[in-house]
Amino acid sequence: MDTLNKYEKISGQNINKGKSCYMLKVGASLSAITRANLITGMHFKEFPIEYLGCPLFVGRLKISYYSDLINKVTSRAKGWQTKLLSTGGKEGGANFRNLQDINDAFTAKMWWNLRSGDSLWREFMLAKYCKRAHVVISQERPGQSNSWKALCGIKKKVEQSIVRLPREGKISFWYDNWTKEGPLYKLMPEGLKPKNVLLKDISEVGNWLYDRVEEEIPSAVKNVVEQYLVLTPGVPDKAIWTANLTGSFAQTLWRRFAGLFGIAVEGLQLSQIMTTWWNHRSLNVIASFMVKILPTLIIWELWRSRCASRYGNEIPSTSISESKITYTLTELTNQRFGKIKLKSSWDQLQTIIDQPIDYMAYKLVKWKKPPALGSKLNTDGCYVEGNCGIRGVISDSEGKFTLAYSLYIGPGTSNYAESMAMLFGLQQCVQRGLYNIIAEADLKLVTSCVTENTTIPWRIIELIGEIKKIVTDRDVTVKHCFR
Secondary structure, eight states, rough: HHHHHHHHHHOOOOHHHHHHHHOTTTTTOOHHHHHHHHHHOOOOOOOEEEETEEEESSSOGGGGGGHHHHHHHHHHHOOOOGSSSSSOOEEEESOOOOOOHHHHHHHHHHHHHHHOOOOOOHHHHHHHOOSSSSTTTOOTTTTTHHHHHHHHHHHHHHHHTTTOOOSSOSSEEEEEEESSSOOHHHHHSOOOOOOBBBBBSSSEETTEGGGGGOOOHHHHHHHTTOOOOOOOTOOOOOEEEEOOOOOOHHHHHHHHHHHHOOOOOOOOOOOHHHHHHTTOOSSHHHHHHHHHHHHHHHHHHHHHHHHHHHSOOOOOOEEEHHHHHHHHHHHHHHSSSTTTOOOOOOHHHHHHHOOOOOOOOOOOOOOOOTTOOOEEEEEEEETTTTTEEEEEEEEOSSSSSEEEEEEEEEOOHHHHHHHHHHHHHHHHHTTTTTOOOEEEESHHHHHHHHHHHHOOOOOGGGHHHHHHHHHTTTTOOOEOOOO
């Protein structure tokens, strides 16, 4: 009681003893209870008691302790009306999630944690089930746990969407998808499972040490890895989740709009569709504008339709989705080109896409010299039918060229070409001891990735990282410029 009195004195709050109680050990005598009543001014209660709606008790749990709580929940549930519930909670065609889908999603997450995490559970699972073979080819055996069996059942579906970015090289040469072309063991003769070997163990600066691999490496594998991989010791390897285009509903929408513009998407993954779509050349500026914004509209509509069908009452319909995309496309086009008033009509879209239209806009663009004792780097990347090239010019403070370069760098993407063009140019500046550099590129994505807190496409993460290091070390200013 002394403690309670001190609390009242310090806090200025009084304890309501009429609402308070005390407990004693089981079997306490009547005289002990009477003394406690006089000392505390509170009343005596026996366990179990209720606190904040839940029972407090001593000893073994009994179902009867929770009878009041169960009755309260039951009475509330009986009074619920459908209109008071969220869409996902309505009874009678309630749109509850498929339990198999939920189980697959959790199992897929477990596989991702097994392949990319760093936990005691991961180490335990690998040590218990993957002693003899890499986790990718390890199989379930009789008597093993249900968790491991579930992982083995889901891994084929999940593993195809995981790509490894090599850095320190502690990933499998054969079984991890680090080339972005799939695991290399699949290029071996059917049925042959090579012995697992890490990248860092068979590579040195400038060379692949194929003699350290027990199996004979076929030419198909060498062709995939012919470009040397530069490792970065001490920097952890990174796992990336990549998206695939699946589902007949989605494919129908993509094909429908791709056919309108003459774009071939059959059999392509989502990333490949984006590249093909972005590099498509249209007959006029209006069609070009539509092509650039359509992928975003299609992806958004696929997501909206999925949520509406899963959590609402909408039945997925390609005609409804096509109509919504067409309407939004025409509205945005009308806003962009004020003098052209399109209607939400498929026939009108076809007509305007096939016609050459002169629409010209002008903007004055000037090239400016770098400041005194400074240098300017202008770069550009080229992408044609999967092949990439880079070019660039370095100028001094008087505007005179000090270096120009133009190189073919092999297969890749437009983002890869633009990033490589800037990285190569900056490396040339470093070799010549240049500081106070202004680097200009015409692809906004690359300059934003370097100068802003922008999400970097996973295919160019390493290139952007190298560019940022030079930018910091050499006091480089990166800007976007027009062609």
